[in-house]
Amino acid sequence: MNIVWVDNRAFADYETWEDYKEGFYNKCNCRKADKIYLSEMMLKDADKFEQACKVVFDKWPITAIVHLTNGQINHKAWIGHAASFLVNESCEDCTVSAWHRLNSIQQAIANDVADMAVKEWLRSCEPENCQKQKNQLGLTF
Numbered sequence: 001m002n003i004v005w006v007d008n009r010a011f012a013d014y015e016t017w018e019d020y021k022e023g024f025y026n027k028c029n030c031r032k033a034d035k036i037y038l039s040e041m042m043l044k045d046a047d048k049f050e051q052a053c054k055v056v057f058d059k060w061p062i063t064a065i066v067h068l069t070n071g072q073i074n075h076k077a078w079i080g081h082a083a084s085f086l087v088n089e090s091c092e093d094c095t096v097s098a099w100h101r102l103n104s105i106q107q108a109i110a111n112d113v114a115d116m117a118v119k120e121w122l123r124s125c126e127p128e129n130c131q132k133q134k135n136q137l138g139l140t141f
Contacts, residue, residue: 008069012065029091
């Protein structure tokens with residue numbers, strides 16, 4: 001596995017990303033009410049959403065390190081889409097539909113949960129702690 005670090009940002013060939021391998025970027029075939037509903041319920045429940053974020057970090061370590069060290073990506077949106085995909089098998093379009101069913105207070109709470117989860121993960125990847133992330137991925141530098 002080849003991850004390259006440049007200015008505290010990780011780069012890897014997209015074919016090594018777990019989300020790519022699992023079809024995260026495939027055409028959406030889940031425009032079903034049940035997927036939208038499941039995503040809506042997850043996003044409304046702070047505890048469920050927090051747990052779903054942890055699933056993303058556990059199951060997609062390469063994807064997480066690449067996306068969450070990239071300051072150009074909307075980290076809150078990415079973790080929401082990824083969590084919904086992994087936990088509910090819901091594609092991005094269904095997750096966006098679920099998001100728009102939330103009221104502004106629910107959206108703010110979900111954003112806070114996502115922000116806290118991402119910040120906690122990023123703290124674990126600060127220079128003094130990032131070696132742990134690299135070791136967990138089996139990387140040597």
